[in-house]
C-alpha cells in the first residue's frame with residue numbers, strides 16, 4: 001500500500017533521528033560473525049558512527065559482553081567450536097538487557113545449522129534478520145537444498161512466514177530484498193530503498209544486520225522502528241553509492257562513503273518506508 005505524504009515524512013524524520021542517536025552515542029557492538037563478513041561489517045558500523053568489536057572467544061564473553069551496547073550473532077561459517085560462544089554471548093546479552101540480533105545465514109543448509117539456529121532463537125533475539133529463503137526455512141523448520149547463503153525467493157514470498165516466526169518466538173523479524181519487510185507479528189512495514197547490485201557484494205546482508213544491532217542499541221525503546229530505519233539508511237547509502245559506482249567492487253566502497261557522509265536533506269529525499 002503506498003504511504004501518504006504525511007506518513008512518509010514521519011517515517012523519514014524518525015529514521016533520521018535514530019541515525020543521529022547512533023552517531024552521537026557511538027554504541028559498542030560485539031559481532032560474532034562469519035569470516036567473509038568481518039571486514040564489511042566492521043567498516044559499515046564505523047561509517048555509521050558505531051564502534052565494532054569482533055570478539056568471539058568463549059573465555060572472553062563473561063568479561064567483555066556485559067560492557068557492550070548491542071550484539072550481532074551471524075552463523076555464516078558456523079562450526080561446533082563457535083556455537084558455545086554464540087550461546088554464551090546471547091545469554092549474557094539477555095541477562096544484562098542488551099538488545100541482540102541473529103542472522104540465520106543459510107539456515108537450511110544442514111540439520112546442524114537448523115538445530116543451532118533454533119537453539120539461538122530460543123535465547124530470544126530482539127531481531128532476526130535474514131533473506132527470504134532463510135526466513136521461510138527458519139519459520140517452517142525446513143532443512144534441505146536451497147541456494148546456500150543467497151536467496152531464491154522474493155521477500156514478499158516470506159511475509160506470512162516472517163509474521164508467524166515473529167508471533168511464535170516473540171521477536172521482530174526483518175526480511176531483506178528488493179523490498180525489506182519488517183514485522184513484529186502484527187504490524188508489517190516495507191522499506192523500498194537499495195539497489196539490486198547490493199546482492200552482488202558478499203555480506204551486505206550481514207552488514208545490514210550489524211547496522212540493525214547498532215540502531216536498536218541506540219534506540220532501545222523503539223526496536224521495531226529502529227530496525228526499519230537501519231534498513232532504510234543502508235538502502236539509501238546503496239542508492240547514493242550506486243550513482244558513483246562502476247560495479248560491485250566500487251559500489252562497496254561508495255556505499256561505505258555514502259553512509260559516512262549521509263546528511264539529513266539527502267536522506268529525507270531518498271527514504272521510502274511505508275506500512276504494508
Ligand SMILES: Nc1ncnc2c1ncn2[C@@H]1O[C@H](COP(=O)(O)OP(=O)(O)OP(=O)(O)O)[C@@H](O)[C@H]1O
Pocket residue numbers: 105130131132149150151176177178179180193194195196197198199201202203204205206207208231234235
Ligand atoms: N533487488 C534489490 N533491490 C534493492 N535492494 C536490494 C535488493 N536485493 C537486496 N537488496 C538490499 O541488499 C542488502 C542485502 O540483502 P540480501 O537479501 O542480499 O542479504 P543476504 O542474502 O543475507 O546477503 P549476504 O548473505 O551476502 O550477507 C539489503 O540491504 C537489501 O535491502
Ligand SMILES: Cc1ncsc1CCO
Pocket residue numbers: 034036037076077105149202203205206
Ligand atoms: C559467502 C558466505 N559463505 C558463508 S557466510 C558468507 C557471507 C554471506 O552470507
Ligand SMILES: [Mg+2]
Pocket residue numbers: 103105106130131149205206
Ligand atoms: Mg545473509
